[in-house]
Amino acid sequence: xxxxxxxxxxxxxxxxxxxxxxxxxxxxxxxxxxxxxxxxxxxxxxxxxxxxxxxxxxxxxxxxxxxxxxxxxxxxxxxxxxxxxxxxxxxxxxxxxxxxxxxxxxxxxxxxx
Amino acid sequence: xxxxxxxxxxxxxxxxxxxxxxxxxxxxxxxxxxxxxxxxxxxxxxxxxxxxxxxxxxxxxxxxxxxxxxxxxxxxxxxxxxxxxxxxxxxxxxxxxxxxxxxxxxxxxxxxx
DNA sequence: GTTATATTTCGGTCATAACCGAAATGATAA
DNA sequence: TTATCATTTCGGTTATGACCGAAATATAAC
Numbered sequence: 085x086x087x088x089x090x091x092x093x094x095x096x097x098x099x100x101x102x103x104x105x106x107x108x109x110x111x112x113x114x115x116x117x118x119x120x121x122x123x124x125x126x127x128x129x130x131x132x133x134x135x136x137x138x139x140x141x142x143x144x145x146x147x148x149x150x151x152x153x154x155x156x157x158x159x160x161x162x163x164x165x166x167x168x169x170x171x172x173x174x175x176x177x178x179x180x181x182x183x184x185x186x187x188x189x190x191x192x193x194x195x196x197x
Numbered sequence: 198x199x200x201x202x203x204x205x206x207x208x209x210x211x212x213x214x215x216x217x218x219x220x221x222x223x224x225x226x227x228x229x230x231x232x233x234x235x236x237x238x239x240x241x242x243x244x245x246x247x248x249x250x251x252x253x254x255x256x257x258x259x260x261x262x263x264x265x266x267x268x269x270x271x272x273x274x275x276x277x278x279x280x281x282x283x284x285x286x287x288x289x290x291x292x293x294x295x296x297x298x299x300x301x302x303x304x305x306x307x308x309x310x
Numbered sequence: 311g312t313t314a315t316a317t318t319t320c321g322g323t324c325a326t327a328a329c330c331g332a333a334a335t336g337a338t339a340a
Numbered sequence: 341t342t343a344t345c346a347t348t349t350c351g352g353t354t355a356t357g358a359c360c361g362a363a364a365t366a367t368a369a370c
Contacts, residue, residue, distance in 0.1 A: 085211065085286065085291065085292060086211070088285065088286065088289075089210070089211050089214070092205065092208060093209040095205060095209075096202060096205040096206040096209045097202070097357090098199070099358085113316075113317090114316070114318090115316070123358095123360090124359070124360050124361075125317070125318090126319080126359080126361075126362090127358070127359055127360070128317095129317060129318055129319085130318090130319090130357095130358080131358090132317095145367080147367090148314090148315065148316060148368055148369085149317090150316075150317065161281065161285050162285070164281065165278065165281050165282060168274065168277065169205070169278060172201065172274050172275070172278065173201065176198035178198065179198060195315080195316070210327090226347090227346065227347060228346070228347090236328095236330090237329070237330050237331075238346080238347070239329080239331075239332090239348075239349080241347095242347060243327090243328080243348090243349090244328090245347095246348085247327095258337080261337070261338055261339085261344090261345065261346060262346065262347090263346075263347065308345080
């Protein structure tokens, strides 16, 4: 029960919901997410830590970057609920534009300024 | 968007989720909810205030009591999401036992001790 | 090995939220 | 009008969470 409440809490933050939505588009490194959301990388890292603790993302190293990927829960009901929450949030304009921008983000340009 | 996030936040608290679940059973006064959840009535009142602000409950006076009722959102997607969240939370044992207890709660006995 | 750099951790600030008991409110009942 | 009692508001405490910049860590590139 508490596990489920924590899952809901993790999704009840617009920035984390945005991170989930863009990670559903494609795997991203912290730099890219930082650039897309316009926040400090430490903040993004902490959000990712919350999502990780709730098994909503996984990551794997790729050269000098770490790719974060969205991960659906095994439980079908939880999966359904999360799917609806994220899909519904995409009906928001700012939200959907962010998702659209995700396709063209390029770590080679963004990182190591 | 923020409206939806606030709705999720309102449901991301186990006590408020419990209140929603028991109000789906039948309308209850603050005393009854207080008794069922075992918390201070001021705390319950504040939780109800949050649910009210998010249009998840309505209330009407009934003699010396105020009956709180659960209210589904008009928006169908939101309704669906909330329905699944509450139904899923009822699969928790403690949660479902609380819901079961609701049927037999009686304000005449509980209130004005 | 040293440097560069992506990521995480840490210290700190600010805001918010859950909870309680007590006081205030407001409607009912006497 | 006064007393009663359900409910809300208030003051205060404690915990948590979002955010930042800076320091620490770890990996990769040289």
